[in-house]
Amino acid sequence: MSGFGARLRRAMDERGPLCVGIDPHASLLAEWGLDDDVKGLERFSRTVVEAVADRVAVLKPQSAFFERFGSRGVAVLETTVAQAREAGALVLMDAKRGDIGSTMAAYAEAFLAPGSPLFSDALTVSPYLGYGSLAPAVSLARESGCGLFVLALTSNPEGGEVQHAVRSDGRNVAATVLAHLAAENAGEEPLGSFGAVVGATLGDLSSYDLDMGGALLAPGVGAQGATAADLPRVFGAALPRVVPNVSRGVLRFGPDVKALREAAERIAGEVRDVVAG
Ligand SMILES: O=c1ccn([C@@H]2O[C@H](COP(=O)(O)O)[C@@H](O)[C@H]2O)c(=O)[nH]1
Numbered sequence: 001m002s003g004f005g006a007r008l009r010r011a012m013d014e015r016g017p018l019c020v021g022i023d024p025h026a027s028l029l030a031e032w033g034l035d036d037d038v039k040g041l042e043r044f045s046r047t048v049v050e051a052v053a054d055r056v057a058v059l060k061p062q063s064a065f066f067e068r069f070g071s072r073g074v075a076v077l078e079t080t081v082a083q084a085r086e087a088g089a090l091v092l093m094d095a096k097r098g099d100i101g102s103t104m105a106a107y108a109e110a111f112l113a114p115g116s117p118l119f120s121d122a123l124t125v126s127p128y129l130g131y132g133s134l135a136p137a138v139s140l141a142r143e144s145g146c147g148l149f150v151l152a153l154t155s156n157p158e159g160g161e162v163q164h165a166v167r168s169d170g171r172n173v174a175a176t177v178l179a180h181l182a183a184e185n186a187g188e189e190p191l192g193s194f195g196a197v198v199g200a201t202l203g204d205l206s207s208y209d210l211d212m213g214g215a216l217l218a219p220g221v222g223a224q225g226a227t228a229a230d231l232p233r234v235f236g237a238a239l240p241r242v243v244p245n246v247s248r249g250v251l252r253f254g255p256d257v258k259a260l261r262e263a264a265e266r267i268a269g270e271v272r273d274v275v276a277g
Pocket of ligand 1: 021023062094153154155156197199219220221222223224245246247248249
């Protein structure tokens with residue numbers, strides 16, 4: 001199996017760069033006419049996989065919405081990951097794990113060790129216990145051919161108080177995370193396996209060096225107010241490495257499989273157009 005960066009590049013080239021989120025909010029379950037229980041969760045997730053897993057590059061289950069139901073919700077998450085991978089999508093597990101190194105090693109095994117029930121192509125992680133605390137996840141990802149997406153500049157307005165904080169060397173925290181990622185990806189072609197999460201909602205990011213060799217997961221398109229048309233202004237020359245994420249902006253069209261598919265294809269088309277210039 002080739003490394004995650006190479007697989008992601010291939011998927012983006014073949015299918016377009018869109019990532020669709022599987023976020024079974026209680027409000028969406030209700031809108032879909034489903035009960036807010038494990039059966040509703042299972043039906044919701046299976047429907048999203050059926051609608052888009054054979055056509056988008058990446059599916060991103062949001063672990064929180066599955067964990068909400070305890071072990072039975074996590075069992076649905078396991079099945080969802082397996083079904084999505086089987087249908088040909090790369091699965092990015094959005095669990096935003098981050099802890100001291102020894103505990104981080106266990107989180108990494110949960111999601112990135114081949115054969116683990118939640119084995120995924122990539123995992124979102126938080127560097128806010130110090131970038132070095134992620135080392136066990138970086139090394140297991142390398143061994144397993146998986147990827148990481150490290151929170152750098154998140155899409156929420158509260159993120160700036162931590163991420164824009166300026167260090168004693170004059171560089172801010174987010175720029176430091178991006179510099180660590182550039183080092184991880186050095187020499188990896190055509191795309192490094194260590195991506196950054198950078199919100200599509202953030203406006204002009206030209207003061208940051210986004211040329212860090214990996215993909216930029218860009219949440220915020222749709223329900224958080226960003227559009228495909230914003231992407232060139234936000235990401236500039238890094239645009240060909242951007243993987244925009246849309247969750248509610250697609251999911252609100254369910255439960256009809258055709259309507260979900262059309263919504264994803266419409267946004268994928270808009271993204272393709274802006275990337276093509
Ligand atoms: O900075 C971040 C990091 C992660 N997310 C996650 O992406 C989706 C966004 O969902 P929408 O419905 O498209 O708003 C969700 O799972 C978040 O936890 C993010 O929004 N921002």
